Amino acid sequence: MNSRNSGPRSIDHPVDRAEGTSSIANSSTKNGSVDTRASVAERVFVDTNVVIYACDRGAGDRRVRAREVLAPLLRERRAVISTQVLQEFFAAITRKLHVPAEQARRYVEKWRRIDVVVVRPEIVLGAxxxxxxxxxxxxxxxxxxxxxxxxxGRVLSEDLNHRQVIDGVTIENPFR
Structure with a gap:
């Protein structure tokens, strides 16, 4: 997610394509990678890094993989994020990718279309x-x-230990 120039990085939003799209419906598994064919009812939490890679046209293979994993989750309305993810997403794309604040705000608005957990004091205390x-x-x-x-049941993130289970949630790194 580093940028070499000070100009805005080109980004687009996977939520735009999620509804009525024919992109990859089921991601195949390779060496323990994420299997998006799990239970249809299973909700999957998506960490900020996966969201950013999915939008960043300069992220190469990570962008492709993030979109492969997100497409069925978005289409089947199983993806979940939190207000923390929205905040981190805005901060990262404006600071690191140099996306203007107005455009970044529109992206945050689009991410609101999926389930968003509001981080309340009880969640902070549990954390x-x-x-x-x-x-x-x-x-x-x-x-x-x-x-x-x-x-x-799962969190998709590259920042945590792959396959670790904490509080009943399994961590999966989709880029492994």
Whole structure:
């Protein structure tokens, strides 16, 4: 997600294509990678890095993989994010990708079309407990606690330990 120039990076939004799209419906698994064919009812929490890669036209293979994983989740309305993800997404694309704030705001509005967990004080307190009990940062614990509260069985993230289970949620790195 690093940028070499100071001009805005070209981005687009996978939510635009998710409804009525014919893109990959089921992602195949390779060496323990994410299987999006799991239970139709399973909700999957998507961390900020996956959301950013899916939008960033300069992210190469990571963009392709993020979109492969997200397409069926978006189409089947199983993707979940949180207000934390929306905040981090806005901050990252404006700061690192140099996307103008007005355009970044429109992208955040589009991400609101999927289920968004509002991070309430109870979730923050639960995240503090997870942080204390497990070797994860507070911010990662907040992602995990938000996923658990939303009833998600999995979190897609490159920032956590692949296949680790915390608070009943399995971490999966879609880029492995």
């Amino acid at each position: 503090i407990d997870l942080h204390r009990l497990h070797t994860v940062s507070f911010w990662d614990a907040l992602v995990i606690k938000s996923a658990a509260v939303a009833g998600c």
